[in-house]
Amino acid sequence: MKLPNVLLLAVGTALFILPVSLGLLGTWLPALGYLPGMSDGLSSQPLLAVLAHPSTWTSVKLSVSSALFVTVCSLVFSQWLCMNLYHRRIWPLLKHSIAPLLAIPHLAFAIGLVFLISPSGWLMRLLSPGITGFDIPPDWLIVNDNYALSLSIGLFLKETPFLLLMSLAAMSRFDHGKTLQIAATLKYSHRQAWRKLIFPQMYAQLRLPLFAVLSYSLSVVDVSTVLGPNTPATFAVLIHQWFNHTDISYRLLGAVGASMLLLIVVGLIAVFYAAELVVKKTTQNWLVAGPKISPKSSGFEVVLAKLSLTIMIAVTLLCIAALAVWSFSRLWRFPDALPTLWSVEYWQKSWQQLLEPLQNTAIIGVSSALIAVFICVLVLEWQSKRSQLPRGGWWIWVIYLPILVPQVSFLFGIQVLMVRFHLEGTLASVIWVHILFVFPYAYLTLAQVYLQFDARYLQQGAILCQSKWRAFVYIKIPMLFKPLAFSGAIAFAVSVAQYLPTLYVGAGRVNTVTLESVVLAGGSDSRISAVFALWQFILPLVVYIAALVIPQFVYRNRRGL
Amino acid sequence: MLRTAHPVKSITQLHTLLALTLTLFSGSLYAGQDKNLASDWQKTLEEARGQTVYFNAWGGSQTINAYIQWAAAEVKKQYQVEVKQVKITDTGDVVSRILAEKSANRLQGGSVDLVWVNGENFKAMKDNGLLAKPFTHKLPNYALVDTENKPSTRYDFTTPVDNLEAPWGMAQLVFMYDTKRLKVPPTDMLSLLATLQQNKGRFSYPALPNFYGTSFVKQALLELIDDPTLLNKPVIEADFVRVSAPLWAYLDALHPLLWRKGASFPKSAEQMKQLLNDSELFISLTFNPNDASNAIANDELPATVRTYVHKNGSLGNTHFVAIPFNANAAAGAQVFANFLMSTQAKLRKATRAIWGDPTVLSMDKLSVEQRAAFASLERGVATLTTAQLGKVLLEPHSSWVSALEKEWIKRYAN
Incomplete structure (x- = not known):
């Protein structure tokens, strides 16, 4: 295997394969009856219980x-x-x-x-x-x-x-x-x-x-x-109920169901x-x-x-x-x-209550989107330089992994791991888990346009700017700004909508608009449910509009692009 | 594992014994103990200063969230303790998280400092050693709690509380109905059946394992069982199939008359309130006797809604706050729990426009002014008087819950 392939594999492993597999492992062990602090030996009891559940x-x-x-x-x-x-x-x-x-x-x-x-x-x-x-x-x-x-x-x-x-x-x-x-x-x-x-x-x-x-x-x-x-x-709902059942031994059933x-x-x-x-x-x-x-x-x-x-x-x-x-x-x-x-009182009330969730949602959404787009650019830049790199082979499966594996199947395991290393409940870890789910979408929306970029612009630019790096910053990025912004907006929208990852990794402490919406959607007040559902929609909408308007505004002098 | 039974009879005996002991020793012992308690409490207050307490509490009601926000601001002002509500959809989530922490061997610095809990979740936490050492007897305001006349403050769904959780409020199963749609409300489970024959599809209860759904089924069992005393003992001591047969016969007859003919159930009591508001249902249920009045004031329910209870009594219980074994801010959590039991907090909580939750305090233990303040609280238009609320039936032994739930799921959710 050539060096870039090895590096790509390493990046992919660290970002996607490792957390997902660890999470899966952390779910499979309890499914086999092993959950320290609750049941220590391996047993087929949980599996039989799930099969027998009406x-x-x-x-x-x-x-x-x-x-x-x-x-x-x-x-x-x-x-x-x-x-x-x-x-x-x-x-x-x-x-x-x-x-x-x-x-x-x-x-x-x-x-x-x-x-x-x-x-x-x-x-x-x-x-x-x-x-x-x-x-x-x-x-x-x-x-x-x-x-x-x-x-x-x-x-x-x-x-x-x-x-x-x-x-x-x-x-x-x-x-x-x-x-x-x-x-x-x-x-x-x-x-x-x-x-x-x-x-x-x-x-x-x-x-x-x-x-x-x-x-x-x-x-x-x-x-x-x-x-x-x-x-x-x-x-999936049944599994979620088992994970949250008042009788703690149902966690094992949840793990079996998730597997x-x-x-x-x-x-x-x-x-x-x-x-x-x-x-x-x-x-x-x-x-x-x-x-x-x-x-x-x-x-x-x-x-x-x-x-x-x-x-x-x-x-x-x-x-x-x-x-x-x-x-x-x-x-x-x-x-x-x-x-x-x-x-308008429900909007007013929600505003006071939403200050913190909105802030969290914005911070998590913007950071995970920016980081995801940044990694996308790194990966794609690499790919575009090496035409022999696989385009549709194993690489694409690696990127897709977090969205192909059902969230409930590995989030429980990730939660157990996070708790073990004392990492849960912080903004940083929530941002990290969001990147996992956000990156695939960012990559999918960006990859095609990015890889089709005509390298001759860059060569021309490099000659004129006397630097490949400057050509990249002044020619390629501006020319691709629109798709970059769009991919960022998609990433942001995906991040806003994440429910289970935020709940499991955030330990409930990192409150977002979506968590509030789910809690209040179960509440009795239609008016409040409506307000929160709309808040959940407004954020990505604003970002989409920004992704459309900002490139036009920034590059109004470069219509030719 | 099964816990020892605590039938009502033995509760009363225990209570008499306790009262006797207290009267005998109250003189000399109490003075010294008070001093100790007071200095311990000072230490707790000092330790708590500057701590941040993560209070994990169900967040589905804006009214309750607003009350918690107010209480948090008060303890910040009075004790310099920061309280943050972690809004949850299901207390099971929290138990699960603490368990995950325990299995990761995290003995301190846990993510939960205080949790709003009762019943099954409390039992789960107690059985799995997820709770901190007994603490409520060290809280000054605990002395005001009516532990004598409200046995559910000591036995949480028959599980002995053992000072592991602080009583926060009282609950009683109450039905809400819209007088515009239904002139005469039912008086018991059998007349409910008759009422629904005239009003097909206008009542339901949340699908089990929802807490309200389970409560409705328990209420039905209490009314229909031949020998209710069996319910005080672990289910294993009863012949479940035979004893519960009248219940299933009843539900089999009831379900075709329910909303959506029992093919689908509401998700929660909160959704049922919404359905009552939309006239999809004529009858709904709640555990807060003031719920209907509050909702009317809030335009969440029509002004024609009133409440009723079944004539032979209705289920009642207490809800609590508990501290997990690995709480990061245990002292702060104690200070907040103590504040929640204060007359100031309780009076506000019992106020109709704020929350309207029945108090756990004993009026006899309050000062004259405090008692007067409670007495002058306005009763909501749809709230029953204490006399009208009638007899409180104790929750069955908690082992019944899982037996009922399993059987219900086997019959109606497969």
Whole structure:
């Protein structure tokens, strides 16, 4: 192995592989019955207890089915949107709506969705009593349904923008424009070209983001408590309940469950690989059969795609609107369409209470985003100098590791380790654990643009500036400032939304807006829940806007860039 | 491991014995002890000065958070002790963290200095040696606590408190209902069934293992069991299947009449309050008799909401604050715990607009002015009088909780 590879491996190991593996180990040992201070010998008791627990299997089934639903549907839907809307007039809307849609934290979105669609939600209020005739809300099971449908739909609505973003990034990785042009001259219809030529190239790039979606949907706790079923809950929530059970011996069950969840993720990833192989085999003939003369497709599908995109954006906007209305209400009874009394007192109160959490969130978010982007630049600079470096091989798996392994599977172990070395409960350690989750997203949004940077600018600059270093600072960084800022904004948004890592590593002492939101979302006051959910959204939004505006402002004299 | 049973009868015996001993020795012994206590307390106060106490307390209620903020400001002013509330969603989290610290062999400098706790969590901490040495008897204000007439201040869900946690407030299971939707409230579990037949889907209880859910099921068991005295003993001494059969028969009949036909349950009592406000539910439950009045004042519930209790009594318990074995600021935590039991703090806590939590103090042990201040506290529009609140039923032996929970999950959450 060459030196850079060794160094890269060392960096990767220190940053990602080591903490994750130590965390996993710290979870597996208790799963085998070893947790010093509680039970010392190895035993199969915890495993048997989990297998015998009445909720386990239903819970696992719910988690698997909803995760598969979310992964498959968001993949199909995002590709379908791309295919039908590519280079149509609505395309810029799709491109520009992605960032704000991503900025909404999952939890805030989930709370908003409940305010919108539950039987006493805003939609029902707008329709009642006029259309529905209800003067009390109907007893309909909409959210928290036993098939985890509302959870799946909520996650689907949040994961689609992520896959769209990843699709756009993937498309810039191969010459999709040329491909489509050539296909057109060969009489491929747009749809055929997309399905036979674009998608196979796209999927190779989307595989890992897709697995990230899969792992996330399997292991999400906060959204699942709000939207998911509870008789029983999804497996991740059940595990979380075990870890927090009043009977301390349930910690061991939690550890077993967390380890099982990891196996499930690995198993499902294997299933996806197998499915990919099967699809490849069975479609081989069709793929190379060339263009088929098909009746010109009606515009119906395109209209449907436009409509779906609009609905997706509209539902999200309505969720935010529902939160906003609740946050300014004082009295809002069913079936009033709007509050009868308005008030700003909850915003005012939250401000005093949020001073410290806001500060923490900002410090943690900004530092972890800056550090993550900085490491990204180091790594990418290295990669760009060595074209022989693996681009899609083991390296990318290392980066993805923290977001592929379910958080509950290793956070307990990390917590035990942190406590042992007296590192928990400080800002620094929370920032560190955030970098773990933030870095992959920062890298993914930045890598493509960065690696495609035309080195000739730099060579030219180096000649003119007489220094490679100055050329880097004065030419490359300014030219890449926009993507750098965007990647920082994504990193910041990811950091703001972290719940479990902040809770486990911060020992509850490092309070953030998200921790407050989760605590108060479980509280009784809709008005306060709404205010905190919105705070959770405002921070990343401000940073996104800054990431858009600042480059324009700073480089207003360099329009040519 | 099972703990020894402490049936009500033996509590009363113990109490009589204690009272006797106290009367016999009160003269000579007390003077010397007082002096010792006083000088010890001075030492604690000095040690506490400048310490930062991390108070881990459930943070889901703005009202309670605001009260804790006020108390923190007071101890800062009076004793130069800094108190920071660590807002948690689940006390189990905290127990878990302290356990993690214990398994990492961290015997001092722990992350938790004081924790708001009771029942199962207290028992878990006690059984696993996660608590500091007994301390409440050294706190001057502990003498004001009504340990005689409020046995739940000494037996936390039947686990002996042994001075390991300081009583902070009283709780009693109370139902809230909206008089606009429901004219006549139920009077017991059976009439609840009848009421729901007329109002299908308008009541529920949180899914177990939620504390309120467990409490509702315990209340039902207390009302339906043939021989309630069995509940004072460990569950292992009873024939659980036979004894609990009426309960499951009742729940089987109740669930189809519940909100969402029992296919889904509310997450918490807090969510039920929201649902009551939205008229999704007509009946909800709470452990704070003043809850409804506060919520009305706050526009969190309609002004038509009132409260009721079941005629043969309702579950009651005490909530406490405890210090972990490895607390970093144990002295500061003691000072804060002592302040929380002071008449100043208690009076404010019992004030309706502030929190409205029933006091643990004994009126007989207060000065005339203090007693008058408590007596003049305004009672909320939906708050029952002490007489209306009726009989307080003691919590069953804590081993029943896990048996009930397991069976409930087996039947309704699989």
